[in-house]
Amino acid sequence: MTTSQSCSSITTIEQPYGNVTTRCIPGWHRRPLPDIAIPFNSDKGKHLFREALLTDGLHGYFSLAETFHTQAEPSYCGPGTLSMVLNSLNIDPGHIWKGNWRFFDENTLRTCDKRKSKDNPLENILEQGITFEEFLYLTECNGASIIPYLASNTTLEQFRSAILVACTRRLDDIRLVCCYNRSTLQQTGTGHFSPIAGYHLQEDLVLILDVARFKYPCKPSKSNNNSKKESSTTVPYGPRPWPIFGNLLQLGYRPYETLYRWSKMSKYGNIFRLQLGSQMVVVLNSPSIIREALHDHGEVFGGRPYLHMIHETLHGKGVISAPYGREFHEHKNFLIKSFNRFGRRRRSSLENGCLDQVRFVAEKIREKQSSPFRIGNMLSQIACNNICTLTFGRYFETMNMNNLFEKINENFNQTATIACFNFLPFTRKFRKNIFNNVHDCNRVIKKLVGERETNFDNEFITNIVDAYLDEMNQHRQRSTYFSKENLDSLVQDLFVAGTETISNTLHWAIFYIVAHPHVQKY
Ligand code: HEM
Incomplete structure (x- = not known):
């Protein structure tokens, strides 16, 4: 344990928000926080933190705190903030920091321009600080994508929505950085960058993890920095919720x-x-x-809201669970292109496959003659076969996938239970079999994708997995989101979205045909 010689006695300072315990009087080596901000270390700060945690307002906090960084130079708030955010997003800088370790700090950040990257990209920043445009540029060059909101064309409500998305959704790959004028928070200095790590919904307060920690500590501050009246409009009014179940x-x-x-x-x-x-x-x-x-x-x-089971299955990748942004668009465009390429053309493998399936089911129905039977399983098999043809270029019967099909079906039959997992988290531990099914399906799909990767032939591309692998190879030089992880999730997307929907539609169609026999004449 170390103690400072000059600040050895503990002092308790009375603040409007409760007492703060410190070894030194603020002002000598750090500035006192103005009243507009609440010290993180105060009673009120701790109380707000606990409340925000209970109301799901601190999703980004823990990964940011884990990689907290204090800016290395007085003018490095932008690069310091960016290093911390990139580390918290678990992005690999692709080059060594110190020893054998790859980690971001102000000196490992790179520019996109190869020539410039030999020089230190931060030379100008050291002298002049960083502009908003330079921050956007550095972010993109170092492997993250960014959606900028300029104060001039962003309303307060839009800003609050962005805070809500970043702090209250369980998304592991979104962070919010704020570039603000210190003087509006009654602090000394002007432009400053820092990440926002949490949001207290009821009080409309954000938690700023100030990277200039030598100057000001972390502080919850008003998101609008205006009167209470304005902040109370953040969350619309609604029916009174009951404990645990809400509404x-x-x-x-x-x-x-x-x-x-x-x-x-x-x-x-x-x-x-x-x-x-x-x-x-x-x-x-x-x-x-x-x-x-x-x-x-x-x-x-x-984007879509956080749904526990979807996240557990798709891990925030692919299309269905990817956060709305460049990653989502790249994959959605790829899927649309692939559906046109493999699905919609006449005489495509999918069309031939569908016709085979129709013949197969017609034959089975004929075999049953007039005796009653359940058609559900047959229809689910058709749906599974179509997705298999589209994704792997093969039927699922030929791939010994009965097990996968049964597990998908079993989980779809428990949709109501799965819905509870989203809203009543304590129910998750009662139905372990549902999660086991998901993990088993993920494992089988990963194995099948791996097999296609081993046998990949870029001269013979007949299905979505091959097309994706081809795209990955072509884009190797460019920075894109095409990756093995995203491919696994994309295939899972197709099974999740394309099996139950199709089999249910066919089920209802047959039901209506049976209930209205006159249409059978056509
Ligand atoms: C009758 C059959 C189908 C119906 C009624 C249906 C319905 C829908 C609906 C309502 C959505 C939007 C859901 C939302 O935004 O949360 C959706 C999204 C989606 N569906 Fe389907 N679907 C069907 C078949 C399929 C099939 C066969 C596939 C794949 C082969 C598929 C793949 C997808 C994907 C990937 C998305 C996400 C798209 C996005 O995020 O933009 N669907 N579907």
Whole structure:
């Protein structure tokens, strides 16, 4: 244990937010925090932290705290912040920091331009500090993608939405960095970069992990830096939640009718809040509001919410669970291109496969003559076969995949239980078999993808996995998100999204055909 000789006595300072214990009087070697910010180390700071933790507002905090970095030079707030964020995102710098270790600090950051990277990219920054554009450039060059929000064309609500996405969603690969003017927070200095690590919803406070720790400690500060009145509009009003279940039990058997009824009540209106177990959701009820959210502010609301089972299956990769951004778009474009290439062409392997399947099922139905039978399994097999043809270029019967198919089916039959996992986390430990099924499916799919990788022939590309491997090889020189990890998740996406949907559609179609025999004449 070390103690400072000049600051050996512990002093307790009274602050408006409670007492702060320190060995030195702030002002000598650090500046006192102005009243507008609450010291992290104060009673109030600790209390807010506990509350934010309980209300899911600290998802980014732990990985940032794990890699916390104090800027190496007074002008290095941008590079210091970026190093910390890149380390917390677990991005490999691709070159050595010290010894054998690869880690980001201000000196391991690289520019994209090969010529310049021999020089120290931070030379100018040391003299003049970093601009917002330089920060964007450095971020992209070092392996992360960035969505910039400029104060001039971002509303306070959009800013709050970005904070909500970064701090309250369980996404491992989103961080929020703020470039702010210190003087608006009544601090000395001007422009400063630091990551935002948490959000206290009720108080509308953000936790700034200040990288200039020699100057100011971490502090929760008002997200709008305005009056309380404005902050209270952050979360829309909604029906009063019950403990543990929130509003879940109030939704009733026909949730859409309940939601409609609430939207017509003047105290809630077209935008209201619901607490579904541990998750808070905001319900939008009119086409124009939905359009505004999904179209006008697509970059904030375009992603999907965190759903535990989806995340467990797809790990935030591929298309379905990838965060909305460049990674998502690259994969979505690839899928659309591949569906056109392998699926929609006449006489494609998929079309021939579908016709074979129709003949097979027709034959089976004929064999049953007039005796009753369950058609569900047969239809699920058709769906699985189609996805297998599309992804691996082979039927699933020829690949000994009955086991995979059974596990997917078993989990789909437990959709209601799986929904509970999202809202009532304590239920997750009661149904271990569902998670085992997911892990087994992931293992089988990984193995099949691995086999295709071993037998890959770029002259003979007949399916999505081959096309992806080809794309990966072609893009090796460019920085893209095409990776083995993303390929595994993309294939899982297709099985999750394309099996139950197709078999259910066929099931209903057959049901209607049976119930309306006159259409069978056509
Ligand atoms: C009748 C059959 C189908 C129906 C009714 C259906 C319905 C839907 C719906 C409603 C969504 C949007 C869900 C959301 O945004 O959360 C969606 C997304 C998706 N579906 Fe389907 N689907 C069907 C078949 C398929 C098949 C056969 C495949 C794959 C081969 C597939 C792959 C996907 C993928 C990858 C997405 C995510 C797209 C994105 O995020 O932009 N679907 N589907």
